[in-house]
Ligand SMILES: NC(=O)C1=CN([C@@H]2O[C@H](COP(=O)(O)OP(=O)(O)OC[C@H]3O[C@@H](n4cnc5c(N)ncnc54)[C@H](OP(=O)(O)O)[C@@H]3O)[C@@H](O)[C@H]2O)C=CC1
């Protein structure tokens with residue numbers, strides 16, 4: 001299937017490139033997502049059979065002071081992409097986030113649960129979702145969480161850096177979610193694009209996160225254990241780690257509809273972590 005992908009350098013985009021090298025990947029210099037008309041034109045002039053958006057504004061704390069820019073990239077651009085896809089009947093796969101939820105309770109969020117973002121990044125990602133759903137067409141919004149890979153900036157690479165410098169780190173233990181390897185997300189996007197082309201009736205909003213659900217502190221301990229770093233992770237509450245953006249406490253996501261519709265189970269992130277650490281040791285970062 002001929003694919004057009006927005007994004008080339010990000011965590012998920014790089015994993016898509018590794019799995020679908022023949023696809024067309026649009027980097028920032030090809031199409032800037034602050035220009036919705038350029039996003040639409042790239043689709044209108046393409047011979048692609050499906051479109052994946054793997055680009056976004058992902059700086060959670062910085063978004064608090066740059067919400068207009070984040071909204072252009074995470075809201076207006078995906079809306080323009082969805083319209084251009086719908087005009088041509090092309091399946092559109094878009095990635096969203098657990099940060100659209102308010103983090104209350106401890107039950108896994110289902111795709112139809114009420115949203116309530118706590119910060120600017122989550123608000124702008126929700127705006128993108130809402131524009132895509134309003135357009136309709138053939139689409140899947142895939143909400144994922146806590147993405148890591150050997151490339152780019154992510155929690156695993158932060159912990160490897162800090163864990164090599166320090167004997168002990170204090171890590172929040174009251175935010176619970178599913179770490180997700182970017183390679184697993186790329187695979188899911190490719191499967192979903194093909195499934196949507198075959199059955200447009202599968203259009204909708206879906207969840208995809210690695211299992212099991214853990215705290216960031218649990219995640220850090222597994223990173224230190226698997227990498228052999230002798231650094232302790234001490235549990236702290238979020239209140240002891242103030243950040244510009246508030247993050248959800250409960251980021252657990254119910255992924256059962258994704259498994260039912262597309263046959264994709266929740267991947268074990270501990271295996272994904274092992275693969276990423278191997279890649280990093282081989283020096284492919
Ligand atoms: N990272 C995470 O933990 C999570 C991410 N997500 C979602 O998953 C998706 C993929 O995220 P991830 O791979 O981590 O993203 P990254 O932060 O690794 O990469 C973001 C990508 O978006 C591109 N981009 C940003 N601004 C623009 C712009 N103005 N014009 C063109 N391209 C732009 C970047 O290009 P450049 O390199 O030029 O800056 C980069 O390729 C996003 O939708 C994100 O919201 C969901 C849950 C968790």
Ligand SMILES: Cc1cn([C@H]2C[C@H](O)[C@@H](COP(=O)(O)OP(=O)(O)O[C@H]3O[C@@H](C)C(=O)[C@@H](O)[C@H]3O)O2)c(=O)[nH]c1=O
Nearest residue numbers: 058060097098099145146147155170171172216241247
């Ligand atoms: C470095 C560090 C972080 N933390 C905490 C802060 C935060 O609550 C948590 C994770 O920090 P990060 O800044 O890596 O995470 P953050 O950038 O908020 O990650 C989010 O990114 C966006 C794009 C998403 O969509 C989300 O799913 C999620 O992955 O760890 C500590 O408690 N101690 C530390 O030493």
Ligand SMILES: [Mg+2]
Nearest residue numbers: 058059060154
């Ligand atoms: Mg971050």
